[in-house]
Amino acid sequence: MSTLFSSCKHVDTPVAVTHTITDILVVNNSFTFLRAAVQRAGMTDMLRTGTYTVFAPTDDAFRAAGYADVAAINQLPVAAVTALVQYHVIDKSVPASAIQGGQTVGLQTLLPANGMVYISKVNNYLSANGHLVTTSDVAADNGVMHVVSAVLSPPNADAISTILSDPQNFSLLAAAVQRAGAGLLTVLQSTTAATIFAPTNEAFIASGYTPSAIAGANPAALQRLLNYHLLPGRYFSNQFINGQTPKTVLGSTIRMNVSGSSVSITALGDTTTAATVVRPDILSTNAVIHRIDRVLIPPP
Structure with missing residues (x-):
């Protein structure tokens, strides 16, 4: 000993x-x-x-x-x-x-x-x-x-409740989920484990998804976009490996870039600038949420 x-x-x-x-x-x-x-x-x-x-x-x-x-x-x-x-x-x-x-x-x-x-x-x-x-x-x-290495915090409520509880960062994500329809809401409120790459309000606006644009968006197109931000299963940031290409709920892959404790994601529809995980490992009862600074654009 x-x-x-x-x-x-x-x-x-x-x-x-x-x-x-x-x-x-x-x-x-x-x-x-x-x-x-x-x-x-x-x-x-x-x-x-x-x-x-x-x-x-x-x-x-x-x-x-x-x-x-x-x-x-x-x-x-x-x-x-x-x-x-x-x-x-x-x-x-x-x-x-x-x-x-x-x-x-x-x-x-x-x-x-x-x-x-x-x-x-x-x-x-x-x-x-x-x-x-x-x-x-x-x-x-x-x-x-x-x-x-840290004092542990219990999980919040389900993923959508966790997103709704942080309007300063996620009000546009919440609006997009609502606009996308019941199918995505059901996923985010279910007991099935998921990993969510959650763009901030600033990330949505930078990609043209203002509040009015989200309100007028095609629900199916929004659901496709948001499904590209979901992984089946619960993954914490330290489980990602550099070069890993997990398959999203949409069916297309993303690329994980890991350097030390820094994690970013390259989207197939936007390979020029990766989305950085600015706050990892927000724990809800049915998901791990990673706050990111860019919207992930899926392939055409």
Whole structure:
């Protein structure tokens, strides 16, 4: 066991030394925020018993999520902290070996409503909701911990509700979906997993799709355009591979361009300028939404 996850105590005579999930959190000062959250939620004793998997954000992950210090955790309502911790805990042991390479698996957390977390394995690295697991399989007597690089957020409602909830970026996309008709709405409200490349309002306007143009557009043409922005299945940004050519719901392919953490998409109908993913991995219950800065033009 590494020094990061060292023994809870040192003694000179043989005694039963426990290494429960709670014990690890208590002695490891990389998790002071998570420790405080578990304590405020009243889950300290629970995580000493039973069998669990915990996706454990480090203190740096909490700070990146906007929590200034442990006091910020302790000032939150107990119900909010409880929901936060519940979403990071699964009531069974899920080691990294349980997830197949290239696979995305939805696992129910202790959070009752919208509590699915999506675990992927890419190049032998785990991710949770698209966030890298920096250390996997930290063994505890009552389960396993995976150290994750971000505080995880539960999925929003279905894809169309998520789009409608962000009019600053997606009001024109929402209008286009409505104009395209019931067929596309049914897809975006279904339980079938999808990936959506969602152009911003500015992207639509730059391509000539002003509010009046969308209102007067042929619904079938809009549905064809929007189907070119959909992939069947749930794909987080770190699952895309440079040069990959996934087939869209329209049936035509797009080309993924990946450089480090940057992802862009080349459309067959516009190969001169790629659409950049400006905000990846917006999670809804039935889709992963990637905000892009250009409309993808399908082939004729």
